[in-house]
Amino acid sequence: MATQSPLDTASATRAEMSAAPIACDVLVVGGGINGVGIARDLAGRGWSVVLAEQDDLAAHTSSSSTKLIHGGLRYLEYYEFGLVRKALQEREVLLRSAPHIMWPLRFVMPHDPSMRPAWLVRLGLFLYDHLARREVLPGSRGVDLRRHPVGAPLQPRFERGFIYSDGWVDDARLVVLNAIEARERGAQLFTRTRCTAAQRHASGWTATLQPADGPARTVTARALVNAAGPWAESFLRGTASPATGEALATKSLRLVKGSHIVVPRCFEHDHAYIFQNPDKRIIFAIPYEQEFTLIGTTDQELQGDPRGARIGDDEVAYLCEQASRYFTRAVTPADVVWSYAGVRPLLDDASGDPSAVTRDYLLESNTAAAPLLSVWGGKITTFRKLAEDAATDVGRMLGEVRSPWTEPAALPGGDLSAWIGRPQRPDTDFERFVTTVRQRHRWLPAALARRLARAYGSRIDRVLGDAAALADLGAEVAPGLHEAELRYLQREEWAVSGDDVLWRRSKLGLHYTEAERARVAQWMETPVSKQRESRAAACS
Structure with a gap:
């Protein structure tokens, strides 16, 4: 399946959604950490994947956590030893x-x-x-x-x-990195696109995806993964339709x-x-x-x-x-x-x-007709293991066993070896990386170099491009935020609005005044064609 790159996310979505129906192996509903993690794992195992998210990536639960990778010390008091051990095993991974x-x-x-x-x-x-x-x-x-x-x-x-x-962990960026790798491994991801109907048949699913600003599109899938987070139960009770008379929702959130x-x-x-x-x-x-x-x-x-x-x-x-x-x-x-x-x-x-409700997850497989996997519960620390288990369950339901792969794999931007050589420790590796970034790009102010290194890791050159001076990054829309970075976020990270940039792809909104936040929002709302005209005029 062709790799998707959302240069102008809004117009790209409109164009794609007005094209022919999509056929895929697995449709994933939900663009939080569990949904994108599952899409990444499935795509990496070679299945064709479509993901639909009704809002922005990480727009809800997955950008509103305490932002910790932790075992959950307090869960020991509730004798949740299995959950704590599973989470502790994932920390260093x-x-x-x-x-x-x-x-x-x-x-x-x-x-x-x-x-x-x-x-x-x-x-x-x-x-x-x-x-x-x-x-x-x-x-x-x-x-x-x-x-x-x-x-x-x-x-x-x-x-x-x-x-x-x-x-x-920067929770919202963790979601985006999983989404990027899912896309690079062949998945198609549609943000601001609601799954308004999903009809189950004996051998597959037919779903309707409705973008916020364009015509609906039909997706046919061999299997469906319900990773809708807080909406997982209501999706089964109100959106998905069974093949016969069986109840799709057997659990409660x-x-x-x-x-x-x-x-x-x-x-x-x-x-x-x-x-x-x-x-x-x-x-x-x-x-x-x-x-x-x-x-x-x-x-x-x-x-x-x-x-x-x-x-x-x-x-x-x-x-x-x-x-x-x-x-x-x-x-x-x-x-x-x-x-x-x-x-x-x-x-x-x-x-x-x-406070005592379990934070562990349950993956519910339903093979009464076309395969259905529902994700119940979970926590951000165990998302990778959850995704691995989910992909294995989907493969089992499809009758196609394919090996897990994510445990030793770096997320996009996480492999720093081309910059620092052989990895040693994650914390010291990052400091070595920042030093190298500053040596290669001496024109970058120290604070900006560190922020960009934190946000993008080894993908930083995709943001900087061929820039050889600060002016090459384009206008400074708000302090430390240049047009080159905003264009990258539009092109590569599904960013559409000022909030996408200021509160999810970054937390720059905390550091800006209301007027500065408004300038970012206005820039993001300017059509890409107008941005190109403005750049051409500035260069002439």
Whole structure:
């Protein structure tokens, strides 16, 4: 199948959707991390794949996480040892696959004797260190908060604590990288395209894909993967039609809203904090975008359409109150510069406490007629393993066994060997990469070189092109954001709107004024033909 490159995503989608019907092996519904991960794995095994996402890639849950690659320390209290072990096994696999968007992070847990006894915390951390093999991440240890720099921002009553390891990920970029590789391996991805109908037959599926701004198109597929996240249950109950009278939806989702706030930086060092709360929940306080601290998350039941999920005043107050129990300087709602809410589509296990609902996933195969695979639950850390299991299940249902391949594979931009030679450690490899980028492109300002290296890894030259000076990147639409990068995001990463660029492909929106954000939005709304005319006029 031909590789798709969305130069002008909106017009390309209109043109493609008005063409002949598409026939493929597998139709994937949903462009979050699970959907794109499955599309990538399937395409890499040689099946023809079409993916439809009703909005932008990572527009919902997959850009609204706490942005951690972690085993889930608190899940040990719920005896979810299998889930924790599976997630811990994935941490270093992921860190090696994309060291530009994922890196190790040390966490500080101040000990509050009223929450959990020290021996219980030590036991949990011992298990956390040893449930899976570690080669990159250091183990846990105790810390004297009265003497260590990580104790300085904390109230004096916290005298001791523990430090352990997990990882950080740019969640929305992780989705985009999986989508890029899926496309490069032959998959066709349609964003802002809703699957409005999917009719099951004995030997295949016939689906209708409706773009936001063009005519509908028919897709025929041998198998369908329902990876619609918070909409997975409603898709089966309202959009998909069975071949006979069988019920397609046999499981129920429990939608749990998790909200986060961003405040000016609460501390100077590079460690994160995990705080235990009186309600037995935990929150994180994480260094974010150099100038900020990210605090989250909450757990609230959500009723109604997940698209309408917003952080509530009560959630803001809760996060501020719990952070203020630990920090010397109180965090108040007036400090909040940005907030977001995501909806976790958790498999309903009849647990009374939203925090106790399992974060594990279930893949449900249905072969009553044409193959159907539904993805229930999951977490970002286990997306690769989920995708691998899903692709294997699809192959089994199609009667075609094809070998897994993603565990040792780098994601787009993650193979830095052409720049730095043989990889050593993901964290030090990235710093070597930044040094090489600056040596090759001495005209790049240091801050811009690091940001571009973080965002694009070894694909940075696709952004820079043949530029030999800063002026060659085109007009600076907003501070540090040039036309060359925006054109790349349109051409290669399905970016259409200002929000796509400012809040998902990057978090530059946090650093810009309202007027600067408006300039980016206006540039993105300008048709590509007008942009070309403007560039030609500037060069004449």
